[in-house]
Amino acid sequence: MNQILKKNFRARFIRDFKLNWMCYLMFLPTIAYxxxxxxxxIYGICIAFLEYRPAIPFFEAEFVGLQNFQTYFSGMFFLRNLKNTLMLTSLSLIIEFPIxxxxxxxxxxxxNTRFKKLVQNITYLPHFVSIVVICGILQIFVKSDGVFNKIFAFFxxxxxxxxxxxxxxxxxPLYIGSGIWQGFGWGSILYLSALSGIDAELYEAALMDGASRWKQTIHITIPGIMPTICLMLILKCGGMLSTGSExxxxLYNPAIYNVADTLDTYIFREGIQGADFSGTAAVGMAIQxxxxxxxxxxxKITKRLSGNGLF
Amino acid sequence: MKKDTKPKAHWLRRSRGEIAFSVFNHILMVALCFITLLPMWHVIMGSLSVPTKLFLHGGIAWYPVGGFSFDMYKTVFQNPDVLTGYLNTIFYAASGTLLSLFVNAMAAYTLCKHRMWNNAFITFMMIPMFFGGGLIPTYLVMKNLGLIYTRTIMIITGCVSMYNIIVLRTTFSGLPDGLIESAKIDGANDFWVLWRIVVPLCMATVAVIALFSIVGHWNNWYTAYIYLKDDEMMPLQIFLRRMLMEEGEAEKAVNNMNFDTRIFETMQYIEAMQYAFAIVAMLPILVAYPFLQRYFVKGVMVGAIKG
Known part of the structure; x- marks a missing residue:
């Protein structure tokens, strides 16, 4: 049986290849990439288990088992980085996600469609402003003679x-606040497109039954966008340990490392700038x-609760 | 998007609470727009102000403080880094976008018409979405391939995108099969079918993807920060970062100005100078945004609904 399937598969493959060799060729760059x-x-992650140094070839590096993990997890940076990462991501989840x-x-x-369009156009704009500009402007604003201090002093x-x-x-506050400023408009696009997909007849039926706007929102609108919310929530929770270092x-400087240094920035600083490849690859692998x-x-939880899951 | 999902009849019987909510809602939206635009307005007005006056002014610049002045823009454009940065960024954006479109369109075409390996290919592309190597192994791969410190890396990183492939595939699938069949009967092979028939017919989607790719390249500083070393290869955002975040750099730029400044005045010029630099770096996006924003939104909608 297996033999027949195998032969069959090979015959099918050869026939398909003869017919569509150009397609195979066209997909080749993607596969190579x-x-x-x-x-x-992914294969390179195994340097997390090696004592890798830039000077010696990869395959000659000494195997050290879990030592790299041990060094970091028992070191002084682990708890600080983990705490900062979790603080930032959970604040982002609680405050930034629902907005x-x-x-x-x-x-x-x-x-009013025109007013709505105008609001959308304006609030989407910050998404296209580069992060360097946003952080740079923020740094200018927070200086001791900057706008923020002037405003606080005024009040x-x-x-x-x-x-x-x-x-x-x-x-x-500054990190989360600037994140909200940049992202709230753009982040709403997905939900708006989900909202526009809700059947208008549902609202008509609800109106017939005497449901108020508030009741319509609770019973039609929110269930209607629940799959989208669940999807975003799952993705957001998957990123619970990664703040991104960009x-x-x-924004940070050595004076505030105690709150700003996260797992990702640690990897960047020690790995890329400090050339401690093995140690930080271990941290990266643990995060993954x-x-x-x-x-x-x-x-699994959202699937059980609401029937919506990613996979 | 549908214009109005609710029947018009409810306008006639709105309760007092609903009217109050509506008023509150409109005010809130205006306030949000105000908050969104205010920092940008401040930066634009600050860059047009007389620098020394802006320094003394403090607070938000509602109007160009001390009258219009383009001195800071002159200074920025005299800075050789700006030209280098602009040329590099344009080069990376153009070549990166072309390469990305070329590869992604071919992949999308394959996935849309060629059935046998589709699931295998898609799984192959899905796995790295959930489990990747992370920063350090990627860096080492680049390093071992000899790609770091070269311009190639700015073009290649992120050139294949699963998201773009899916969006393109969805669009390509919408074309009638007969179109491709007839072209093939006329003797065209798949490659030419894609570039002569499929892509020209899906130009709208292709343009949206190109637009996103260009913006992505324009705003990208991180790749250059990690992988590049030489100043002559740096994109504009790296120079912008130096100007905005490294005090010494901004002071140096002010001291290079052609009009005479005394040492103690240097500080007063920095802020306006930084604003002007930021505006110059954002200029193409700020200018193009009002005309192109509906394409941006359309692009996300296509991906969100079909993807």
Missing amino acids: YIIFSYMP PIIFALLLNEIT NPNWTSVNLLSRSEWFR KIIL AVSLAIMMCVN
């Missing part, structure tokens, strides 16, 4: 002007594994 830039790094949803719901209630006469980004307690690198596990758990 994925093998080189996605699968080779586009609420914004989309509110925007959906506006019936509070006892205010002492400081560079806010040199103060630990200000990093998180924005933090632009835990993220995947979290994503699967959340996927």
Whole structure:
């Protein structure tokens, strides 16, 4: 049986190849790209178990087992980095995540199409402004003689002007706040498109039954966009351990490492700039594994609760 | 998007609460637009102000403080880094986008018409979405391939995108099969069918993807920050970062200005100078955005609904 299938498969493949060899050729660059830039790094993770140094070839490096993991997890940076990462991502989940949803719901209630379009156009704009500009402008604003300090001093006469980004307690609000400013409009697009997909007849039926706008929102609109919300939630939870280092690198400085240094920035600083490849590859691998596990758990939970899952 | 999902009749019987909500909602939306635009307005007005006046002004620049002044723009354009950065960024954006479209369109065409390996190919592309190597192994692969410190890396990274492939495939699938069959009967092979028939017919989607790719390249500083070393290869965003975040760099630029400044005045010029630099770096996007924004939204909609 197996033999027949195998032969059959080979015959099918040969026939298909003769017919569509051009298609195979056309897909080749994509395969090459994925093998080189996605699968080779996955294989490269094994340096997490080696004592790799840039000078010696990869395959001659000494195998050290879990030592790299041990060094980091028992080191002084692990707890600080983990705490900062979880603080930033959970703040982002609690504050930043619902805002586009609420914004989309509110925007959906506006019936004047031109006004709605205008609001959309304006609020989408920050998404296209580069992160360097946003962080750079923010740095100028928070200087001790910058706009923020002037505004605070205006409302509070006892205010002492400081560079806010040199103060630990200000990093998180500024990070989350600028994230909201940049992302709330653009983030709402997905929900708006989900909202426009809800059947208008449902609203008509609800109106017949005497449901108010609020009741319509609760019973039709929110269930209607629930699959989209679940999908975004799963993705967001999967990224619970990765803050991304791009924005933090632009904002932080050694004075606020105690709140701003996350797992990702640690990897960047020690790995790329400090050339500790093995140690940081181990950290990266641990993050990947835990993220995947979290994503699967959340996927299972949301699937059970609402029937919507990613896979 | 449907214009209005609710029947018009409800306008006639709106309760007092609904009217109050509507008023509140409109005010909130205006406030949100205001908050969104305010920082940008401040930066634009700040860059047009007389620098020394802006320094003394403090607070938000609602109007060009001390009258219009284009001195800072003159200074920025005299800076050789700006030209280098602009040329590099344009080169990376153009070649990166062309390469990306070329590869992604071919992949999308294959997945849309060629059935035998589709599932295998898609799984092959899905796996790295959930489990990737991470920054360090990727860096080492690039390093071992000899790609770091070269211009190639700015063009190649992110050139194949699963998202783009899916969007293109969805669009390509919408074309009638007969079109491709008839072209093949006339003797065209798949490659020419794609470039002579399929892509010209799907130009709208292709343009949207190109647009996103260009913006992505324009705003990308991180790849250059990690993988590049030489100043002559750096994109504009790297120079912008230096100007905005490294005090010494901004001071140096101010001191190179042609009009005479005394040392103690240097500080007063920095802020306006940084604003002008930021505006110059954002200029193409700010200018193009009002005309192109509906394409951006369309692009996301296509991906969101079908993907």
